[in-house]
Amino acid sequence: MVVSSWHEQRLNTVEFLIKSAQHLQVSPIVKYSAFSFFADRFFSSLPTFIQRGSSSSWLLKPVTESTLQLFVLISLWISTKIHDLKPLSVASLKALADKSIKEQHFTNRNFLEAEVLFMQVLNFEIGTTNIVFSILEELWIQIKGVAKVGELINFEACMEIMDLLYEKEKTTFLYRSPRSLAASILVVSYVMTVPKQRWEFPVLAWVNFAASCKEEDIIKMVTEILNHVLEPS
Template sequence: MECGCERLPMVEFLMESAQHLQVSPIVKYSALSFFADRFFPSLPHFINAGHSSSCLLPPVTQSTLQLFVLISLWTSSKIHDSRPLSVTCFKSLADASIKEQHFTSRNFLEAEVVFMQVLNFEIGTTNIAFLFLEDLWIQFNGVAKVGALISIETCMEIMDLLYEKEEMSILFRSPHSIAASILVASYVMTVPKQKWEFPVLAWVNFVTSCKEQDILKMVTKILKHVLEPS
C-alpha cells in the first residue's frame, strides 16, 4: 500500500462524492477528518498487526479505498443528518464511479465494521476544525464590518486546498489553530489593504487563546501553499 501515492486521489474522490451527494459542509469535513486524518494513516498498522479477517483486506486496492471513502461519508451523514443518506444511495454512487470492482450492500456493511475497527470505534466530531472555523467566522462578522467581505466559501476553499496536500493536512491536528489561521488567511486574501484596520491577529488570539506568533507562522504556510503557482 503506497500511502503517499494513493492519498490525493482518495481525498479528491471524497470531495467529488460529497459534491455529487450535495452533503452539508460538516458532513464533508467530518468525513475528511475520519478518512484523511485518521483512517488512512492508521490502515497500514491495522493490517500489519493482523487485526482484520475481512475479505476486503489485504490487499488494499484503489477500489477498496474508494469504498472506505464512501463509508466515511456514510458514517458522517449518520452522525450529522436528521435523515441520513441510505446505503442504497452510496451503493448507486459506487456502481457509477468505481469501475474496477462491484460492491454489494453486504460489502458496504462489512466495510463499515472494518472502518470502525480502524478508528477504534471513536467517531466523535466535536473537535473538527470546520466547526471552530464556522464559529469564528460568525463571531468575526458580529464584531467587524470587514467581516462581510470574507465568505465562508472562501474559507472552505482554503481548507480543501490544505487537505489535498498531506504535509499541509497535518495542520488539522491543531483544530483551533488551523481554524484561526484560515480565517486570518481569508482576511489577508480578500480584504483590501486599505481596509486592514481591524486587529484580526489580536482578536483571534483573544477568542481562541492561540499565540499570535503561532498563528502568524501557520498563516504564512497557508498563504505560500494556496498562492504558489500550479
C-alpha cells in the same frame, strides 16, 4: 489495482471524497467530518491496523484503490448519520459506487462490512466537536458579530483553502492543531478576500483571543498556508 504506496493514493482518495460530497450534495459539516474521519484518522491508522492483524477481512487483502474509495463513501455515510436527520441510504451510496468505482463491484453487504471495519480502525471514536470546520465556522460567526468587516470574509474561500490543504499531503500535519489551523485559515481568508482599505480590524489579535492560540503559532501557520495557497500549480 493494488495500492503500491499510501503516498501515491492519498491525493486520489481526497479528490474522490470532494467529488463524492459534491455529487451527493452533502452539507459542509458532513463533508469535513468525513475528511476528519478518513484523511486525518483512518488513512493514517490503516497500515498499523493491518500490521497488527486486527482483521481478516477480504477488503484488506490486499488494499486496493477501489477499497479506499469504498471507505471514503463509508466516511460520508457515517458523517450523515451524525449530522443529518435523514442520513444517506445504502442505495444512494451503492449507486454512486457502481458509477464511480470501475474496478470493483460492491454489494449492500459489502458496505455494511466496510462500515464495521472502518469503525474498528477508528477505534469507534467518531467525535466531531473538535474538527477544524466546526471551529472555523464558530470563529467566522463570532467575528461577524463583533466587526462589520467580518461580513466581508468569504467563507467559501475558507473551505477552498481547507480542500487545498487536504489535497497537499505535506500540509496535512497542520490538521493536528485544529484550533490554530481554524484561526489561521480565517486570517488567510481575511487577507485574501477583504479589500485592503478595510484592514483596520486587528484580526490577528482577535483570533489569538477568540481561539486561545499563541500569536507566533498563528503567524507561522498563516505563512505556511499562504506559501501553499499561492504556490504555482
